[in-house]
Amino acid sequence: MAEQLRLYSYWRSSAAYRVRIGLNLKGLAYDTVPVHLLREGGEQHTPAFREANPQGLVPVLQHGDRLMRQSVAILEYLDETWPQPPLLPSSARDRQRVRALSQLVACDIHPLNNLRVLRFFDRSWHVPQPERDNWVLHWIEEGFTALEAMLADHPSTGRFCEGDLPTLADCCLVPQVYNARRFGVDLAKYPTIVRIEQACLALPAFDAARPERQPDAPEEVAA
Structure with missing residues (x-):
């Protein structure tokens, strides 16, 4: 077992x-x-x-x-x-691209708008809410601008970030788009990102992972 x-x-x-x-x-x-x-x-x-x-x-x-x-x-x-x-492609070159896309999100975008960073701004530096919101928007938009450029019209981009099967990169992209919506990012500027996100969410594996479908989601969100 x-x-x-x-x-x-x-x-x-x-x-x-x-x-x-x-x-x-x-x-x-x-x-x-x-x-x-x-x-x-x-x-x-x-x-x-x-x-x-x-x-x-x-x-x-x-x-x-x-x-x-x-x-x-x-x-x-x-x-x-x-x-x-597989979550990673078979060739070393394609694996490198998937890892680069994943790390752009997980290492360069996400940590700068994580809860503990925003709490530190609030509790230790007493940064007002509008300035904290601008911080989040700036770093998501800067990261998404780069990510969109890396995805749009690239020969390896298919239905998903790399080809026509979801990879590690898609696992990282979808939650960050969820965060972007939470913070009011204008996603119209990132059509490739949104297209890939929608293709992912059409799959049961992504749909079941949505925050609102989790057992600890508040009732008003789950509803």
Whole structure:
């Protein structure tokens, strides 16, 4: 019998959203362990969760007795452990492109508008809300401008970021588009990104991973 998978997750965490997509694409069953990032200062800061992840971040994937951190590293672990269907292409050149697109989102866009950054601006520097909103919009738009250029009219771009099958790059792209909508980004400037996002969301694996479909989503959002 396969060892049980548990995903420590928060319904609106885009990093956890990436891993949910990957698990669904692989057809892997898993239990969700909700970690509320806002309740009572954030459950990710409790001693119990810090034992699971000293960084105090979600997601954490538990596979048997092993705890795994960092969403992109988790996705690559899933791909190496359950190779079908693949999240990375077969050629080194195409894998490099997928990793570059993924890291543009996971390393260059997402960290700058993450909850802990915005909380630091608020609580430590007392940055007013409009300035915080402008910060988020600036970095998403700068990243999306580059991402759109890397995707539009590229010979490797197909129905998805790389060809006609979803990859690691799509796992990263869709949650970031969700965040962009949350913060009011004008997505009309990024038609290729939106086209790929819609193609992804038409697949059951992506649809089931949506934040509003998670067991810990608030009732008013799930409705």
